[in-house]
């Protein structure tokens with residue numbers, strides 16, 4: 291079976307810095323895949339290149355066997371993207387945004403209206419459907435962004451930190467929607483820092499560190515009998531704390547009367563005579 295996503299030695303430099311250093315990302319079709327890695331590992335840069343938002347300096351990216359940069363229109367027609375720092379049409383209401391995105395995708399009006407209504411209901415945005423997107427909260431923006439990315443029923447869905455800022459009730463709704471989506475054969479790949487979530491949702495995981503893939507495969511194999519969090523820390527190197535980490539000053543308070551340890555005592559407030567204004571005197 292063709293992989294949903296496959297990259298070959300994907301490379302991106304920002305000046306002298308190599309952000310993505312020859313990445314061979316593989317995501318089998320129908321997977322619920324997680325892309326994890328420490329801050330600055332290159333996840334967003336990789337996803338941006340795979341979704342045609344950022345041109346690579348080297349290597350190739352394929353989605354469903356199509357070259358992302360050579361077959362741009364075909365690839366864009368079959369993917370949905372919730373990018374980092376999502377920019378939305380702020381002066382449209384949530385419903386208008388979905389109708390607009392649906393029409394841009396070439397979906398017949400009646401179908402767009404039906405799908406938009408269903409997505410708004412499932413995402414619990416019905417009450418906010420008439421509100422301008424500029425007035426949406428962070429979590430509401432994620433949800434309307436995800437609805438827009440799902441509207442055309444893409445074969446592969448790319449989500450950069452989809453659960454960030456989303457409340458637990460909405461997160462479980464999103465989870466259900468995504469589970470249903472992958473159960474019917476479509477593919478989700480999402481980046482996240484929340485290992486518990488990745489462990490719970492994903493059947494496939496790719497771990498990045500320093501611009502490279504350091505482990506990749508079925509989640510059980512990558513975990514190797516440990517929790518994903520433990521496996522992750524082993525793969526990317528544990529926390530940088532210890533005797534020589536500095537911060538010896540942090541938490542150490544100077545001794546003496548200037549450093550009260552008990553509850554702070556409120557100074558009594560002495561009522562002041564009202565000030566007499568010059569012209570009243």
Ligand SMILES: Nc1ncnc2c1ncn2[C@@H]1O[C@H](COP(=O)(O)OP(=O)(O)OP(=O)(O)O)[C@@H](O)[C@H]1O
Nearest residue numbers: 304307308309327328329330331332333334335336
């Ligand atoms: N536009 C840019 N200009 C310069 N450097 C950049 C740019 N975008 C990313 N980088 C650098 O490339 C590296 C990879 O960044 P990227 O955003 O892909 O990491 P990430 O894994 O998504 O991180 P995070 O988990 O913190 O979101 C980082 O060192 C970052 O500073």
